[in-house]
Amino acid sequence: MKEWLIIGGGIQGITLACYLKETLKVHAKQLTIIDPHKKPLTMWKHCTENVGMNYLRSPSIHHLEPQAFGLEAFIKKQKIKKEDAFVRPYDRPLLSLFNQHSDKLVEKFEIESSWVEDRVCGLSKTSFGWNVQLKSGKEMTSKRVVIAIGLGEHPLWPEWATDLKEKGAEVHHVFEESFLTNTTFNKSIVIGGGISAVQVALKISQQSTEKVHLATRHPLRTKQFDSHPGWLGPKYMRAFIKEESIEKRRDKIKQARNRGSIPIELRAKIRRFEGEGRVHSFVSELNTSHFDGELVHLTFKDGTVWSGKQIILATGFHSTAPGMDWLNQTINSRHLQCHTCGYPILDDHSLKWDDQLFVMGALAELSLGPVARNISGARRGAEKIIRAAY
Numbered sequence: 143m144k145e146w147l148i149i150g151g152g153i154q155g156i157t158l159a160c161y162l163k164e165t166l167k168v169h170a171k172q173l174t175i176i177d178p179h180k181k182p183l184t185m186w187k188h189c190t191e192n193v194g195m196n197y198l199r200s201p202s203i204h205h206l207e208p209q210a211f212g213l214e215a216f217i218k219k220q221k222i223k224k225e226d227a228f229v230r231p232y233d234r235p236l237l238s239l240f241n242q243h244s245d246k247l248v249e250k251f252e253i254e255s256s257w258v259e260d261r262v263c264g265l266s267k268t269s270f271g272w273n274v275q276l277k278s279g280k281e282m283t284s285k286r287v288v289i290a291i292g293l294g295e296h297p298l299w300p301e302w303a304t305d306l307k308e309k310g311a312e313v314h315h316v317f318e319e320s321f322l323t324n325t326t327f328n329k330s331i332v333i334g335g336g337i338s339a340v341q342v343a344l345k346i347s348q349q350s351t352e353k354v355h356l357a358t359r360h361p362l363r364t365k366q367f368d369s370h371p372g373w374l375g376p377k378y379m380r381a382f383i384k385e386e387s388i389e390k391r392r393d394k395i396k397q398a399r400n401r402g403s404i405p406i407e408l409r410a411k412i413r414r415f416e417g418e419g420r421v422h423s424f425v426s427e428l429n430t431s432h433f434d435g436e437l438v439h440l441t442f443k444d445g446t447v448w449s450g451k452q453i454i455l456a457t458g459f460h461s462t463a464p465g466m467d468w469l470n471q472t473i474n475s476r477h478l479q480c481h482t483c484g485y486p487i488l489d490d491h492s493l494k495w496d497d498q499l500f501v502m503g504a505l506a507e508l509s510l511g512p513v514a515r516n517i518s519g520a521r522r523g524a525e526k527i528i529r530a531a532y
């Protein structure tokens with residue numbers, strides 16, 4: 143029987159694996175990570191590359207290993223100048239170097255020898271720990287289980303876009319695994335008003351034969367981070383944890399998230415591209431959509447009419463709790479607590495949901511606050527789980 147089994151090998155699951163290896167010296171044989179992809183961090187690499195992100199939005203101390211300055215030390219060791227690795231403000235790392243550092247950790251901690259390419263579809267309690275049922279029909283047992291599944295597999299599709307796709311129009315979501323943006327585009331429109339929408343519009347405009355359109359529902363909002371840095375520490379988290387009403391915590395998370403916002407330098411870049419005639423952005427809500435068999439025709443409430451070939455959605459992820467298709471049975475049989483929004487109610491200190499069952503990442507946001515889904519949330523989650531386990 144394994145000591146630890148992590149469901150999901152994204153940023154969250156791999157951060158925990160690094161912490162287990164470094165802090166608790168957990169042996170590869172005592173750890174299993176189950177994920178349907180061939181390699182760790184597949185969704186992270188796909189999403190960030192597909193939007194054309196060059197630098198992370200988060201600062202250099204947010205990475206996957208326990209030592210706060212691990213990424214800086216890695217860059218120093220490679221003799222890369224700091225100014226070539228990080229961008230101001232807040233020393234945000236180049237995505238390629240962040241990924242190299244993450245790959246190095248995967249190699250150093252032999253994470254792939256704990257990797258099982260499969261999908262969890264059931265979880266049941268036994269007298270010694272947990273039994274995990276896999277899509278392949280196999281079963282695995284472990285003393286402890288950590289659910290770290292994230293939202294990566296749940297891109298949000300507006301209903302009108304699904305309808306158009308069903309009628310044969312070329313509609314993609316930038317986070318769809320089968321859709322790659324490193325190709326040539328023509329007559330395209332990007333739908334969305336956040337950082338991913340702006341990044342992808344910039345990316346495809348460099349590969350497009352024609353001007354790329356960007357439709358946003360609101361004027362571009364500038365915010366450096368996706369939530370106030372006060373959420374990274376006790377400044378805001380102390381009051382959040384003291385709040386006993388889960389409903390109020392949910393409201394606080396909603397208010398704290400700078401949804402649909404972009405850092406100021408990205409706004410400057412999109413304005414430059416607009417000035418050069420490569421991008422045309424406008425603010426309006428969709429009114430009607432129609433596919434004539436060759437072109438898609440969209441009309442917007444401000445009177446804008448767009449006809450073209452490709453619609454690229456950058457409309458983010460579903461806000462509903464992921465994994466409930468297979469977790470519901472465990473929730474019912476073990477009487478696990480969930481809020482009305484569907485998200486687990488955990489022990490705030492340990493992220494425990496049941497005996498030796500832990501949750502991190504998006505599903506732990508009612509305990510970890512608005513940064514739960516981010517790299518800093520992964521670090522906070524890993525620290526809590528490790529502290530609680532011994």
Ligand SMILES: Cc1cc2nc3c(=O)[nH]c(=O)nc-3n(C[C@H](O)[C@H](O)[C@H](O)COP(=O)(O)OP(=O)(O)OC[C@H]3O[C@@H](n4cnc5c(N)ncnc54)[C@H](O)[C@@H]3O)c2cc1C
Binds near residue numbers: 155195198515
């Ligand atoms: C474009 C983009 C840029 C971002 N930039 C930053 C940034 O700069 N800084 C920052 O802090 N955060 C950033 N984030 C937010 C966050 O860090 C990422 O979304 C991150 O990928 C979340 O990691 P995760 O492990 O929760 O989810 P995922 O990356 O989705 O990984 C979860 C894994 O679990 C697997 N899985 C799901 N269900 C099952 C199952 N039943 N059985 C087994 N495996 C399963 C999935 O297939 C997937 O591989 C960014 C997000 C995006 C989309």
